[in-house]
Structure formats: structure tokens, C-alpha cells
Amino acid sequence: MSDTEINPILDQEDLDNPLRIILVIDHPENKEMNEMEERLIDSIQSFKQMDQFFDSFDEMVAVPNESHIKYEVGSDGLVVIIVDNLKLRDDVLAFIDGYADKNEEQDNDEEDDDDEEEETSSKKKTKKN
Numbered sequence: 001m002s003d004t005e006i007n008p009i010l011d012q013e014d015l016d017n018p019l020r021i022i023l024v025i026d027h028p029e030n031k032e033m034n035e036m037e038e039r040l041i042d043s044i045q046s047f048k049q050m051d052q053f054f055d056s057f058d059e060m061v062a063v064p065n066e067s068h069i070k071y072e073v074g075s076d077g078l079v080v081i082i083v084d085n086l087k088l089r090d091d092v093l094a095f096i097d098g099y100a101d102k103n104e105e106q107d108n109d110e111e112d113d114d115d116e117e118e119e120t121s122s123k124k125k126t127k128k129n
Contacts (some may be wrong), residue, residue: 015077019044020051021096024082025089039096043103050077053099061088061095106125 014101018040020038025035044050062069063080085087 014046015044015050015075017077018042018048019077021079021081023089023092023096024080025086025112026084027084028084028087035089037093039093040098041103043100044077052054056099057095061091065091 021039021041023037023039025033025037027033041053044053050073062071065083065088068084069081069092071079073079081092083092
């Protein structure tokens with residue numbers, strides 16, 4: 001199998017847990033000031049959704065800050081991100097929180113669309129009677 005082929009089984013496979021991100025701020029000049037933040041993104045529960053998240057994350061945050069950020073992604077949905085300054089920490093958290101909020105809005109919109117479709121469907125059934 002080549003690297004460019006898509007594995008349909010993996011694309012549809014769910015994560016064992018929702019995406020959980022541990023962000024570590026590694027202050028190179030003062031190790032006593034190291035900090036840790038944690039975020040849980042309930043809306044990311046499949047490998048496909050996780051790939052979409054990291055495509056955006058790489059483009060917006062990781063690649064422009066390549067020498068100041070490292071991350072490791074586990075197959076269980078646990079991600080560890082290490083940054084070396086507070087501004088980058090804030091950028092990473094803003095991206096994560098914004099992505100989570102955007103996904104929640106999309107989920108709510110999809111639920112609203114489903115509700116509207118059900119209402120329309122029931123109205124059609126009522127009109128036929």
C-alpha cells in the first residue's frame with residue numbers, strides 16, 4: 001500500500017476516547033516555571049476528525065512556529081504539545097478553543113437542520129391526510 005492511498009477502515013474508525021490535549025509550556029531559561037494546560041475536544045472522536053483538526057493546526061499554528069513547538073499524537077486520542085513561550089501557548093489554546101467552539105456550532109446547526117427536516121416531513125404527512 002502506498003503512502004497516498006487512503007485506508008477506508010482507519011478513516012471510519014473511532015478513537016477510544018475523545019481528543020484530549022495536554023499542552024506543556026517548557027520555559028528553556030527557567031524549568032521551575034514550566035506549566036501544563038489540558039483541553040478535551042468531545043466533538044473529535046474519529047481518526048478522520050482528528051486528521052482534519054491536525055491539518056488545520058499544522059497550517060495555522062505548528063508550521064509557522066516549527067522551531068518552537070513539538071507534538072506527539074497517540075492512537076488513543078491523547079495528544080501532547082510542547083511549546084517554549086507564553087505567546088505560542090496562548091496561540092495554541094486560542095486555536096484549540098476556537099476549533100472546539102466551531103465544531104460545537106456545526107453540530108448544533110446539523111441538529112437544527114435535522115429538526116427542520118423532521119418538521120417539514122411531519123407537515124407533509126399531515127397535509128396528505
